[in-house]
Amino acid sequence: MEPGLYQLLFISAALFFIGVYGFFTRRNLITMLMSVELVLNSVNLNFIAFNKYLWPGRMDGLFFTIFVIAIAAAEAAVAIAIIINLYRSHQSIDVENAEELKY
Amino acid sequence: MKGATIIFYLLATLTLVCGVLSVTTRQIFRAAIYLLFSLIGIAGLYFWMDYQFIAAVQIVVYVGGIVVLIIFSIFLTQQAGEKLPKQRIDRKIFSALAVFCAFALTMLQLYQHTFYETADEPVPATVANIGNRMLSVKEGGYALPFEVVSILLLAALIGCIVIAMRDKTMNIEQGTLNKEVEKGK
Numbered sequence: 001m002e003p004g005l006y007q008l009l010f011i012s013a014a015l016f017f018i019g020v021y022g023f024f025t026r027r028n029l030i031t032m033l034m035s036v037e038l039v040l041n042s043v044n045l046n047f048i049a050f051n052k053y054l055w056p057g058r059m060d061g062l063f064f065t066i067f068v069i070a071i072a073a074a075e076a077a078v079a080i081a082i083i084i085n086l087y088r089s090h091q092s093i094d095v096e097n098a099e100e101l102k103y
Numbered sequence: 104m105k106g107a108t109i110i111f112y113l114l115a116t117l118t119l120v121c122g123v124l125s126v127t128t129r130q131i132f133r134a135a136i137y138l139l140f141s142l143i144g145i146a147g148l149y150f151w152m153d154y155q156f157i158a159a160v161q162i163v164v165y166v167g168g169i170v171v172l173i174i175f176s177i178f179l180t181q182q183a184g185e186k187l188p189k190q191r192i193d194r195k196i197f198s199a200l201a202v203f204c205a206f207a208l209t210m211l212q213l214y215q216h217t218f219y220e221t222a223d224e225p226v227p228a229t230v231a232n233i234g235n236r237m238l239s240v241k242e243g244g245y246a247l248p249f250e251v252v253s254i255l256l257l258a259a260l261i262g263c264i265v266i267a268m269r270d271k272t273m274n275i276e277q278g279t280l281n282k283e284v285e286k287g288k
Contacts, residue, residue: 003111011115017206022126024198025190034138041145052152057223063245069164070252074259076169080176081267087180
């Protein structure tokens with residue numbers, strides 16, 4: 001089968017739901033963050049695939065991808081700062097142990 | 104079968120298999136490494152689609168930045184060789200079922216839908232074209248989002264430092280504690 005838009009959308013949807021599965025089952029904050037990264041990457045793949053196969057005359061999907069990557073980097077940095085702070089106060093990064101919002 | 108097709112399916116397999124392993128393995132360090140290979144597979148798919156700039160950004164920001172950050176935080180918070188606790192089996196089954204149903208629904212919708220291409224002349228995604236569009240203030244330019252994102256990155260940078268900074272009081276307590284320990288010796 002010649003790969004085209006549908007194959008790319010299949011990969012992207014599969015990756016999205018792999019990320020969602022990880023988000024449901026994991027209870028460790030770092031692994032949950034990894035699942036979110038997978039979801040964001042699947043969205044980026046979707047944008048690029050649509051840009052290449054449906055709107056090759058414009059580059060809007062490409063710019064959306066660039067901005068999503070920038071915001072994902074900022075999000076990961078803030079999340080890891082929060083995780084390290086949580087570890088300092090609770091000695092654990094399991095979401096089951098982080099019950100109160102303020103220590 | 105053409106070479107490009109084979110490469111596409113190899114990259115797709117790499118991405119999906121490493122993604123699945125990354126969310127199912129019980130060793131957190133391995134999860135990070137599988138995530139790394141999954142992201143490299145996606146960068147390969149961008150190369151395959153002829154979007155070299157996005158592929159390079161993906162490798163620099165994700166593979167070189169975010170995964171390294173995640174690995175550092177694993178080193179800071181996790182004991183070596185410790186496995187993640189086992190999940191309850193019912194939670195796993197329900198999540199897998201929900202995810203599979205949603206995936207099947209999405210794919211069903213997708214294959215019933217027909218997409219229409221526009222007949223525009225393709226614009227090559229070269230760095231020069233991207234740069235001109237990115238900093239253009241005319242219609243279709245992205246100068247305003249570019250500036251907004253730069254402010255956001257600055258805010259995130261300062262926010263991270265403030266959140267992760269040790270309290271001054273905590274430092275003082277630590278200092279007095281250390282002095283007491285030294286006196287005790």
